Amino acid sequence: MKNSVHELTYLKEKIESLKEEGVYRELPVFDGPNEAEINLNGQRVINLSSNNYLGFANHPRLKQAAIAAVEKYGVGAGAVRTIVGNMDIHEELETVLATFKREEAVMVFQSGFNCNAGAIQAIVEKGDLIVSDELNHASIIDGVRLSRADKAVFKHSDMADLDRVLKEKRGDYNNVLIITDGVFSMDGDLARLPEIVALAEAYDCLTYVDDAHGSGVLGENGRGTVDHFNLHGKVDFTIGTLSKALGVMGGYVAGSKTMKQWLSHRGRPLLFSTALPPAVVGALIEGLKMMMETSEFTERLWDNARYLKAGLKDLGYDIGHSETPITPVMIGDEARTMAFSKALMARGVFGSAIVFPTVPKGAGRIRLMVSAAHTREQLDRALEAFKALK
């Protein structure tokens, strides 16, 4: 069976070209909890690349709550939520989340990714139009592809371009859904939500904000971008993830009771994929309680972010135009960016290289994600490494 299709020669060729471009990589492996310092590929490094913003991924209170949930509910939910996978703790999680988000109702999914894959196709149909920011997250792009609505893209955060698209097309469709990230994950900039909401009102459109990087970061105690801009009640669908700041796993849509009733019938991941396991749900409820009790975690996150950014600027690095703790260190071409990340690693700092196709060609960067769990001493050591590489 020489040259059989099963040898996947066509994929081997593509892998070879990744290697030629200098962008081929193995998955990094670490051997303990996700913390500020980890053993990555056998080396002790300061971890500046996780989305574990508040340090909850290994927090004792969340771990205890997860263990308690396992003791009471076991390890698996046993079915999709619509059959017999919906435990009282799933309901409790949604109630707590709705209170936290200051919205009428919340529908929880198994991840932020599958929330976008399921929710978008459920709320628009043929005869509708989706208008999407060109830098929206991959899971939004996939979610949009799965829907039967027409699609239009506006230039990143360009309100004149959004206005142009709406002026041209609004009249041709039933519902128009404007979708944007709340915080753009590669640059750390915020969506211009007040203006987007105003345009949505002017053109009678629905709004959908994916706040994966705003949840736990912006707004009162990390309530998110909608809270930051005080736009409660004006965004129809607010998506969040439970996998970033909350440190565990899951995604959700926050909004109206009607949204929740509809998604419980047409949100495909809810109907066709097993409910979140009890340990995850237990840990999440505890994490949310902690966020409501104190602003200590978000404050420490922002203090650390300001400290790291000021240090990098002093060293002469271009750190882009982030408005959040996400800190891109702009390097340039793909191979140089990969090499810079390796050099950082050799100095005990893990800052992952983000290159094409995740960002445009030539816009390679080291994306630093600081957390509430980093100490000043760790940030100083990271800055020493950047100093040596300047």
Ligand SMILES: *Cc1c(COP(=O)(O)O)cnc(C)c1O
């Ligand atoms: C990370 C991310 C997601 C995916 O969330 P998961 O819970 O990790 O699946 C969705 N949207 C945006 C904007 C993200 O940054």
